[in-house]
Amino acid sequence: MLLLALLFATIGVLAGGPNASAEAAAPSGTSEGGEGVRGTFIDKKGTRAPGDDVPLVDVEVVITTTAGDEVVSGTTDEEGIIELELPSPGEYIATVQLDTLPEGVGLAEGAEVRPFSVDPNDTFRLNIQFGQRERETSTKLDQLPQLVFKGVQFGLIIAICAVGLSIINGTTGLVNFSHGEHVTWGAVAAWFLNVDHGIHLVIAAPLAILIGAATGALTDMILWRRLRNRGVSLLAMMIVSIGLSLAARNVLQVVFGETTKAFRDFNIQIGHDYGPITAVPKDFWLIGIAILALVGVASTLQYTRIGKATRAIADNPDLAASSGIDVNRVVLFVWAAGGGLAALGGILFAVGERVQFDTGFKLLLLMFAGITLGGLGTAYGALVGSFVVGMLIQTSALIIPTELKNVGALVVLILVLLVRPQGILGRAERIG
């Protein structure tokens, strides 16, 4: 009897599995699905631990057209799930009715209104974060040590991402707008190895860096070297890099999905107070690894043969070529190193925060600010400049709203170009 019950239970589970997934897939199904919107509202209780998540029941959401006319409304069920059908594809605005939220559950200001657009036969996933982790706000100056600490970490990560971009620019003259995708790719590759294949991050990360280096070298061999040999102008090559960035970012979006994801390892750690700052153990590891990598880059450039050759080409490519340096070989090395470092930077960023398909593209802006500040094309300038930019972005939270902290990077960029266009460590060229 017990056996029979077990058997039935197994069948139930087996049958339940596919059914459940079929149900979940139905809204995004193509032919008869129509357009809709779907969301799961969960109170995260200010933590990342899934254990204490509480679904929000009976929360009302009203969907209006962009003109403000109500289309449809509904409430969440016991599991916090809401599913609404929409009459046609187009642009809508979802509004969470704040007065229907349970006591003590809040939203960030403005987060209750969410505009979105729905493609034909598509279901929009309404992703609203409730009760996200918030830091108790103390007086502004008290936050300074914490922000400086975060700034050191962020600055080092940007520096690692940007140093490859700057050396590539120095040796080939190309401003590579697809460098951000190298950064994302590193983190995404590590994520697949770590989460999909269950390889521990300590092993997955070096593998992903190798993949990143190989990708960098391959793009040079397949694309950039050929363009250089054909004498394609740098202007044209920049536009090619933009096309590559657009294509690669969207490929990453298909492969990786739209959501932000975290690694399996080192994800949740408990913070400790160290004097005025609060930090989790991985913060120190990130800083340590980043410093180690940057020292490695600097000593490679300074003392090894290939590093010296790299600097020689950055200084004067024609002179370097005529003194017997194989420029193509060195540039290939630079691309491999740049790809590997970008991957490392992406992984470090993803360990500290999370990774999304456009993480690298967002960082690209900051890398540009960093390498311009340091001096376009110089390796050490990129390090110094990126570090300053990372520090500025984090500490600027004292003065400006956090959501606008990246804006400060652009202001710095423009000011630097006005006052010292060659950057901190750049050499003045004959200009204008």
Next chain:
Amino acid sequence: MDWRLIFDTALTQGFGPQAIVVALAAIGLNVQFGYAGLLNFGQVAFLAVGAYSIAMGVDTFGLNFWLCVFLALLSAVVLALLLGFPTLRLRTDYLAIVTIAAGEIIRLVLRAGSYRGTTGGAAGIQNFADDFFEINPFPRGSNGIGFVDYSSSDLWVMTVGWGLVAASCLMIFLLIRSPWGRVVKAIREDEDAVRSLGKNVYLYKMQALILGGVIGAVGGMIFAIDRQSIVPDSLGTQRTFFAYTALILGGSGRVGGPVVGAIVFTFLTAFTDTTLRELVENNILDKIPLLPSDLLVANEVGIAVQILVGLGLMALMIFRPQGIFGDKREVAISARR
């Protein structure tokens, strides 16, 4: 497969308001990149300035619609001055970096919750162009010509829009034939040579940047007016590069290039988009052997089109930089710059 639907959609969009927006953005880029050799990677910033000047002017500040049109043009000039002042004395990659950053930054500021009262935040601003549609001479209802079918408001936007496209093209045609145009084209070929002739290169570049930016802002106005709605996230960086693809497709450095390019580009993207959707809906991809069954699902069609645009831009730039009917000499940009 409903081929009729696919062609109808593609044709309708190819001449519709969205093509006008791409065309105006690309005409602006043609002045900057095609003629002056300036790499503006933030045309979307000018679109944003045009769109939001009207939206915020009417909705937030209650100004007259036509006054806002004037303010939009003025704001575009100011933005061009801001971006050009620090960068135009430097190599053109600095302009590229600063403009791509400016485009993103403007979007981030516009969608920031902190200024929601002024900018509408991420929800944007709606219903601000009633004054424009009030003087619509076309009768209500849809108006079909052959395959294509437009609503009366679409027709009104298209009449004004294509009129503006024609006017900008005429202006550029005359400008480029003038001494001013010859200096600008000479700057693209060899900046130092022009400088040695005693011309103020910086000033000419600035004028080209302003002119292209203002035309881009006009495109932004059409973008906002057409839908009577503007949302910051519709102004992502990719919009700049759609315009670049259209420009290079049609032929940069030619007056009609960006217009033809915009029509062909919009037609092709709409065609691809609808075809892929039809393929997915009718499960045709599943019947082809060797293809993975989940190769493409409905909500990935938009992404797939962007991938194709990116690859198309690369391929164009590498194999046919002069586009459909450009002149190869016009796009030959000197090697190491």
